[in-house]
Amino acid sequence: MEPASEAASSVLDETGKEIDSLLSYLTVEALIWPLVGVFLVFILRKRISALCLVAVRALLKRFDVALSDEVSGQLKTAAEILIVTFSVYVTFEILVPDGVAKVFLNRVLASVAIVAIFGAWFQLSGPFASLLQNDKSSLVTSEAGWIERITQFAILLFGLTSLLKVWQIDISGALTGVGVLGAGLAIATQDLIRNLVAGMTNISEKRFETGDAIEVEGQFVGTVKRIDLRSTLVVGFDQIPRHIPNSELSNTIVLNYSARSHRRVMLKVPLLRSSTQEQIETVRDGLREYHKSCGDFELGSDAPDYIYVAELGPSSVDILIYVWTIGPDYEQFLAATERLTFEILKVTRAAGTGLAYPTQTLNVDPRSLPDFKAAD
Incomplete structure (x- = not known):
């Protein structure tokens, strides 16, 4: 117990010396301009984030991608937090000398940045999942909600891992267990995963939409009634519903009669x-x-x-x-x-003519008839 108490006492003494040195270094003259800079950034954070958002929109416009109001609002909030955090980080880099205090403050700021980024990502999981829907394709609500919950779980897992890594907490053993469990689940549900990926591919490629008349080449013709992430409901002209796995639709030729402009x-x-x-x-x-x-x-x-x-x-x-x-x-x-x-x-x-119809002329030799008698 004595070595441990001595080590703790040594750390406390060193920390106290660093705090005394920091307090002696942080004079009013040294603090005033950095604090003014942080205050100005805090006041102008909304305008700065709005300019950043304009730049992002201009960049995405080149790829024909538009941001909704909800997504823009979440990105703007995260940008404001990151801007203020960055200004505080720069101030600490200028004012605080190297040591335990500086490491601790940097970790706190990094944690705030991680929470802001992953928090915004978590809030945007719903809008991103809703991108799988459009005006005509009717994804079932439970399917979209399931995708949103999976996305939120992944965001929480990655965010927590990043946060613990900043504080140098070793979770490699837990991550190994999660990886083994994930591999087992992937093997057990490979058909489901394949259909999920194929369903998202079919939706993103817009091969067909709800209400389209399609033909699965060599099989049947029908109308698309619902597009789910695991299967697609197609009702044939015989009024028999067919639930077709998305992986089969993704790997076969589908003729979309409704996509043509003329007949x-x-x-x-x-x-x-x-x-x-x-x-x-x-x-x-x-x-x-x-x-x-x-x-x-x-x-x-x-x-x-x-x-x-x-x-x-x-x-x-x-x-x-x-x-x-x-x-x-x-x-x-x-x-x-x-x-x-x-x-x-x-x-x-x-025109004075008529339509022809197939005709055949049959010539019969009367001598071939069984009752034929030749004349004397």
Whole structure:
């Protein structure tokens, strides 16, 4: 016990000497200007933080990233604390000589900075988690809340680790245990983690949104009803709901029909083989005129259109119609196709010809019939 008491007494004596030396060094003349500087920084902290925020926004604008009011407010508060803390740190560096007192004060200031940074990060975990949602995709509230809680736990863990490291408290053993536990959980929940990562990838890439009609190539076509972080609910046209793991959607080809700006109409008009060239050209020109004047079809350069006599079929002369409707709406597409069909019938009749249909001629030799009798 005696060596320990002697060591403690020695530390106290050394600390007392440093405090006496510090008090003798800190005269009024030495303190006045640093304190004035700290006071001015404290008064101007809001304006300085606002300027820093303007610079951050200008930088993020180059990457097409905007800050919400909530995020801006949290960043501004953290910036104010850090600015004042930095000014106090500079003052201590100038006024306080090297020693135990200076180390202690630096650790206190570092702790304040860590609490400010991780505190702001903790408060922003909710807004950052809400970035996974948009106007159309409807993430379940429990999913978004779960992500927010995981983020807050990670922030608290990192913040506490940083704070203990500043005070030189060894927690390597505890971190090793946490790492082993995390590795075990990662192995046990690898499918869940894979689906979580794939879900966030699908959302960030905006491959599809709620309400979009998609086709999982080679499987089925349906409408996206809900996008979760682990699976996506797609209701097929047979009205059967399907919960598809996000990892499968991430690794397959997904056709998003709702993302297109037009719908394609491609059909052939089979005219009678007996039609004259004049009749065929009359039908073709009539369809071209209807395509341009009816208002159902896109006429821009991004939707090329073709109406030509395409080929000579087995029993018809075929006119190819390859055009695009104005919008992607399916009902509008059906209505435009219906009006086009009526116009085809009208133009064909007006040209004095008709539509062909497949025919076959069967020649039967009567001598091959079992009841056939040859004439004498």
